Amino acid sequence: xxxxxxxxxxxxxxxxxxxxxxxxxxxxxxxxxxxxxxxxxxxxxxxxxxxxxxxxxxxxxxxxxxxxxxxxxxxxxxxxxxxxxxxxxxxxxxxxxxxxxxxxxxxxxxxxxxxxxxxxxxxxxxxxxxxxxxxxxxxxxxxxxxxxx
Numbered sequence: 001x002x003x004x005x006x007x008x009x010x011x012x013x014x015x016x017x018x019x020x021x022x023x024x025x026x027x028x029x030x031x032x033x034x035x036x037x038x039x040x041x042x043x044x045x046x047x048x049x050x051x052x053x054x055x056x057x058x059x060x061x062x063x064x065x066x067x068x069x070x071x072x073x074x075x076x077x078x079x080x081x082x083x084x085x086x087x088x089x090x091x092x093x094x095x096x097x098x099x100x101x102x103x104x105x106x107x108x109x110x111x112x113x114x115x116x117x118x119x120x121x122x123x124x125x126x127x128x129x130x131x132x133x134x135x136x137x138x139x140x141x142x143x144x145x146x147x148x149x
Contacts, residue, residue, distance in 0.1 A: 009056035
């Protein structure tokens with residue numbers, strides 16, 4: 001349990017350091033301020049690093065305290081839900097370009113809703129899946145003019 005409490009802030013601290021290094025290695029701009037492309041990512045990574053270190057320190061101070069919320073998260077159906085959501089997201093990422101936004105979003109959202117809500121709520125799952133997919137596609141494609149694959 002103690003390892004879990006400090007592993008998340010340690011991961012984010014490491015991730016923000018890697019992101020900061022990658023941001024500092026961005027190529028210089030040819031026009032205008034040569035360092036302009038790195039301002040935003042460097043700023044975000046510094047903010048993320050500060051908050052991650054603060055989070056890490058807080059968790060190290062509270063290592064002796066038992067946390068019931070973590071025990072609840074790690075028990076029951078929650079780990080399966082997290083795992084399947086990550087799996088569905090990974091599959092969605094792989095099918096997105098070959099199948100396009102609309103079809104891959106319908107497959108992803110449908111699979112996720114059927115897993116979360118079960119088959120008893122099949123009508124709600126189908127209505128939400130199709131309506132969200134078409135409305136979001138229409139909003140991006142037609143209203144905002146963003147071309148989707």
